[in-house]
Amino acid sequence: MKNYYCLLFLLVYSLGNAQVETIFTRAAQYGHFNGVVIVQDSAQRQYEICKGDARPGIPITTDTPFDIGSLTKQFTAAAILQLVVDGKVDLHTPVNQYLGDLASKRWRKVTLHHLLTHTSGIPSLYQTEQGLDVFFPEAGPITRATLVNRFRFAKLQFSPGEEFAYSNSGYILLAVVVEEMSGLSFGDFLNQKIFQPYGLTSTSWGAASGAALPYYGFRVDLQRAAPIHHPSWMVGAGGVYASAEDLARWIEVIQSDTFLNGTLRDEYLRSHTRAGASATYAYGWQRSTEGYVEHDGINTGFAAFVSFDPTTRQQVIILTNRGFESIHLYGNSADKIREWATSIWADLNGEPAEMLPAKVDRALAHGAFVLPDGDTLHLTPVDTVIRLTIKNRYPSRIVTNTPLSETTEMGEKMSKLCKLLQRGKYWKVGKYCDGEMKLVTYTGLLSVGVNMMKKRVGDLEEIIPYFVNEAYGLARMNGSEGVQDIIFYFDEEGRVQGMFEYEFYLPEKQVEMYAYPVKNGFYLDGFPDGEDALEFSWKNDSLYFQQHGRTVVLTKR
Structure with missing residues (x-):
């Protein structure tokens, strides 16, 4: 029944602007998107889009809980601010005062404010090249002491407050503070102080009944189940499951007078520090140059993104239970979900939105074609698509493995x-x-x-x-x-x-790729393989590959 309402909302609210519907319809057709989208302001819901299954045979709805990864940090920050309201912690007091036996001499000058804003200098777990041994979560639980000891004795990257460096470790410590100062487990505190009071009925610490299952891969024939880790491995930095419906409610809550008090609401959402070239960081939230308050969240087989404009109260929520398998490609999952959000905001602002090309019904290219370096590309029609193969190579690398002409300066x-x-x-x-x-x-x-x-x-x-x-x-x-x-x-x-x-x-594994017929030729979809897309046209006995602003010509063998 819920899917019926998703379709009804699409019909009612997409009559004026069809770009958002088209973006996700095409994304689903290409196998890029399996999830839910909500776009709304305080007055009405413009879009409600549900695509695919949460688990085998169970369609996704706006009430389906997803692992929201680092979106958990906004709840962790809210928990700390609730402790401030209760008079149990101070944001500018050294964190060691609240950590009990887990305090570290290296954190003598680290405050809660530093942890909330990623300015503590504590190296981050689950991120490479920060000086920590990389280890991965498991299905069974891990104790707080064992987890904290993975970074407790590590040297700080910089003096607290001097720089910004995203740190999961910092938010793990904030969860420990919540437990130490409340006497409750982190999950119980969230449930009693945040989820229940604010009506977040589909939000929980760890997976609840009916939650979406995670999957690796985007091509249907290559998808496989992703592992589900115990939330204790990323406590405070991740581990919360939430539905799109609850996140929409949460965005309204944190902008209302029912949330904390005026001073702390402002502290929660205002910019505190630079976070790269094009963003600042609040408490568990980023602030974009456009003024949006937003954050993404990535975990094995999941990707989430929430963005809202505090001036117009417009909000965008995207959740999906598909992702890349390799940790090196997690960033690609984050980039894709942010690209979708950017396209939605463009549509809301009356601007053209980027989307995948429309598929058409046309004759398919076939045969063997010789690359400039002498290798052979094979094109084989399979139903309505073309399978492309080159020995031990990705077809999407035809252009990138072809040197530039040296005729220009x-x-x-x-x-x-x-x-x-x-x-x-x-x-x-x-x-x-x-x-x-x-x-x-x-x-x-x-x-x-x-x-x-x-x-x-x-x-x-x-x-x-x-x-x-x-x-x-x-x-x-x-x-x-x-x-x-x-x-x-x-x-x-x-x-x-x-x-x-x-x-x-990564090293090449799946070297077989597929192209789809589109208006002016064929579209080679690189995204499912973590590659760049390209377009090619078939003229007489040659193929013209276009990518990165270049054209490479292949001749028929």
Whole structure:
């Protein structure tokens, strides 16, 4: 019955603006989306979209609970502020005062405010390259002491309050504070002080009956069940399950006079610190440059995103129980769900929204085609799609494994830069850099960074430049164990200003990909494989592949 209401809302509220409905209808058709979307303001609900199953044979509804990952942090922050209201903690008191036997001498200057804003300097569990051994959650529980001891004695990354570094560890400590100062388990505190009082009937600590099950993979033929971890492994930083309906209610609650008091409501939602180039951080929430209050949440097989405008009271909620399997691709799940939210906001603001191309019924390409490097691409029609295969390669890498032409000044520069990096001639790279970047090359810092990237890909085979314009260039580092992309930023005079990791792909496993017929050709959908999409057209005896602003021509064998 609930699915009927989802469809009814779609019919009623999408008559004026059909972009959001089209975005998720197409996403579901391509296998990108299996979940629920709510878009509303205080006056009405504009969209309510439910696609796919929560578990085998059970359709998703707006009341279906999903693991919301790091969206849990907003509830943890609210719990701490409730303790402030009760007079049990102070935001600017060192956290050691509230941790009992789990205090650490390294945290003498760390306050609750530092933990709430990710400015404590405590290295984060479940994130790589922060100085901690990477370990993974399990199905069985873990004690608070065992969990905290995984980071308790680690050196701080910086002095508290000086920088921002996202830290799951900090929110784990906040959950410990809640338990120590309330005498309740973290789950019981949330239930008694937040979930029940504010009417969040489908929200719980850990999975409740009827919750969506997590799955790895987006292509139906490759999907498999993802593991479900005990919530104690991410207490405070994750572990809450909530429905889209409850999250919509929660967004209304935290903007109302029923939540905390005026001063603490403001502290909860206002910007406290910079959080990267384009955002600030509140307490358990980010603030975007557009003024939206938002956060994402990723866990094995789940992705969640909530965003609202405190001025207009407009809100966007997206929950899905599909995700990438590799931890290296979790960021892709987060990027995708944020892209959907961006498209929704564009539609709400009367702007064009990005969406997948519409499928059409047309003749399918077939045959064998020779790549510029001599390998052969095979196209085989399968029902209404085309299967593409190349020996031991992703078809989506045809363009990125094809070097740029050196006929332009920037193309020649990119080619020289990549050859120098491949040969380890870091000193000579400085010739193409601005002042600060020259210093990086001459002090040896560039060699350290590039060598770290090389280690990720195993034995380096080649570095290929595959895109360049006046502002930046892209190159691909191919190795025996994986692929690392590098982005080069140029100043107005064409000198290198910076050089950073751009994307990281895992070793190739599933090299078979599928393309769909669309209006002007065929669309190769890279997203399910963690790859970039491309479009190609079939003309006479050639295929024209277009990706990253480039065209590569393949000839029929």
